[in-house]
Amino acid sequence: MQDKNKIPERVLEVFASKGLFEKDIIIFLKSDVDIEFRYADVYCAATKDTLAVLSGKTVVSSVRKPFGAPRADIAFEEYSYDEFELDKLSDFSCDMNISSGLLSAVYDGERVGLTRFSMSVKNKVYTFLTNIKTLSEKGELMPEDIKTDDSDPYCPKCGTRYTDAARKICPKCMDKAKLLRRLSVFFGKYKLYMLVSLISLVFTTALAAVLPYIKGSVLYDDVLAEDGKLYGKILYVVLLVASTKILSVIASVVNGVITSKISARVVYDIKKTVFSAISGLSYGFFTSRQTGGLMTSVNGDANSVYYFFCDGLPYLLINIVQFIAVTCIMLSIDPLLTLAAFISVPVFLLLYRSVLLLFDKLYAGNFSKRRSFNSLVTDVLSGMRVVKAFAREKDEVQRFDRKSTAYTESDKRIGLMNSAIFPFVNYIIHIGNFVVWAYGGWLVMQDKMELGMLMTFVGYLGTIYSPLGFFSEVSRWWAECMNAIQRIFEILDSIPEVEESPSPVPLPSVRGDIEFSHVSFGYDKTKKTLDDIDFSVKAGETIGIVGETGAGKSTLVNLLIRLYDVSDGKITIDGVNVKDLSFRDLHNSVAIVSQETYMFEGTILENIRYAKPDATDEEVFHAAKIADAHSFIIKYPDAYETLVGRGHKSLSGGECQRISIARAILKDPRILILDEATSAMDTATERRIQRALTKLSKGRTTLMIAHRLSTLRDADRIVVIEHGKMPECGTHRELLDKKGTYYGLYKLQAEALKTIGIE
């Protein structure tokens, strides 16, 4: 319900000062752009006899008092105020411009703009439009008649815009720890492995920390120094180093094997979970642009997670632990020397960041050039027929050359930068090394430090420099992984728009009565695709549906098979609302052959059997014969086992349609829907199939959508759909007598035939 309380107190005060009181306001709209194209808060409030439009801006100024906390002072700065008598207003309308809209109406015979709005509040404006129309026509609006729009796309906590209003996930308030905890469910199964992996990790780190000590202090001070405890026992040290190394190798192998195993399993689990979640979603999910992108990224996202957890995280953990441990050891050896070692690190990190930023830009440019290069190649190759037909090969080669050059240039620049910049950047970090050598050498000469100790120190130095570059990149890696995890959970959390009833009405045997009662539907709130469609089909009847392209014919059947749900009215099968049927019962009783056919990769047999995997060969033959497909299938060398689908035998549009019809017939449904199912066939084939289908449709309810009226000659009745409405319904004869839309269509097609001499 559009909440009155949503009008802020200050605004209500302004309204009250104009004599418009809260109790009288029936509906209101808050728009965001005023008539002068300024971003503003525009309130359109309607009472039973007035429409008031108040435009202004909420101004917040904080006032600091001598004592106590600062107080925010909120005021409403008024830009303009207009009042219209509701009974003089008529013909309300919305114009959509390029980046804004205008709500207007005719007032006293002159059209007047009420408010402009941005695309962000478009749905709200259309809801208001519906309400104000009813209010101005009827003079009153019952609370139950008020249409509402509750799609508030802003996070109630922090006011950040949701990236997807339907899912309401605020990127700012989202709990990252929670995301990780949820992800850990996937890792949970492998607790033991993870423990072993962690132990091996600690072990590797510890060994790595010991090694410089052996190679430094032990070698120089104990073995090589004449007064050393192990003087001369060189073999001992070599063996010690070798065995430490081998232990370290074993530990890291164990760790590597386990992580790859777990990560691969986890990625597999994630992909599987996501894919099954996707399959459970409503059809609308797949057609909306934003989520379509989500789907394709599933593969990439699961891999991002994999790389982070398999490559990134273990490396990061080892390095952090090692870094801390080694820094502590170094500090214990000589704090001043440690400071010297880190002298160039801040400069390095700063420089490294800016170098990364530079490379980001280079790579972004490279990416777009590669994309445009790739799309050119695919474009030309798949459009080769057109290229050749218009003899444009030369131009295409030139175009290719231009794009290819740009791409190569960009590649070259990245390569050059890579080899020119990184050695210098790495050199900077090693400045610390030189300082250590100089200062440490001086210490050794002053006998303030043992040579072995210095060697140990230098050995440690090597281990801490290498991960520094990685540390400065890890935040980005982390962010990328979080993005991926968030997108994955977004899909897992999506609630299908069309949900199966939790307690479905069982309908084991369907008769096939269908009733559309006052059905309305719109893919988008701003436009009704179907408006008040009302007709019924008796079991066994064949109904033809005709209308212009885009009139809403296919939408009608999409609603029947619940790819979408109706917004108003209801559809029943045998008196049961389709919403109350289980998906299984519904889809078992209805089969659809649509205009766009789809062949899965596999044999023709598999494709026909898709609807009924256990069908016998005889059944398949019968279905194929009815669909007039048998005759062409049997001519192929591999007959029914011919491979079709991507990369295999390509079938013509008509052949695909015939296989699709066979698929639907094999299911032996009580309700058969043919949505332009024979559009790609020649008239003779169509006629043959029609005859067979007519026999088949005895006792079956058939809905037949067609452009060609000749396709519908066997229909018992014809429903005409036009601009989402149903102006006519009746038999062919009745509709001709009525001289309405159907008559017009019929005349047009008859004239078309007349021009070629057929009457």
Add this chain to the structure above:
Amino acid sequence: MEEKLNNLEIKSDTSFTDIVDVVYLTPENSEFSLTKNGFLTLISTVDAKPEKLFDDNDVKEDKDLHVGHGASHGGHRGAGRKRSAEVKYTSDGRRDYGRVILHRAFPFDRPDNMISVQCEDGFEIGIIKNIWDFDEKTVGFLSDSLGKKYYIPEITRITGVKDRFGFVYFNCETNSGTCDFVVRNPFGSIIRVSDKHIFIIDIDGNRYSISDVFALDRKSYRKIELYI
């Protein structure tokens, strides 16, 4: 158009340009004006009647019945309005179309040329080749009307850009006031019209323009540099 098609005698030298007419609106055949509330109206000797599938007599029984208007349904149609079947003429026999809507054929490259003039329901009456063919006053009307239809806030300063989960949150100052918006996939939603002119399209489909990215102050430019 239909008539012309029927009556046309096809000879071997008939060019495809002879087959159908494109109606051009000129100062000689058209008179534009603005209503007191700034809506553009047209009176013209061009009498572009919607093509009918059959005679008007046939539809009289059903007033709500709409007849297809041929191929000229524009993309930005007004919605929620009944189509008025009433055709008005002035005393000198010119057609009074009432409110008309302009639509650019080449909005980026030639904003003043080839403007489609449409009825409120999207039916195309004709095309203006160049608005500057009209007198100064009419050019004012046409520019005003185009300006409103194609109004896009111009970004003057970018105060904040944050990348969150692949979505970019912008805080900007525009010539219409400050605004915040969210962009999905910045590489696809930031469109380059020319070397310096870019459009940003946010998740709701709102557009924002930067006529000259290089004229932005340094801080603003640095914020958007990565995406262009």
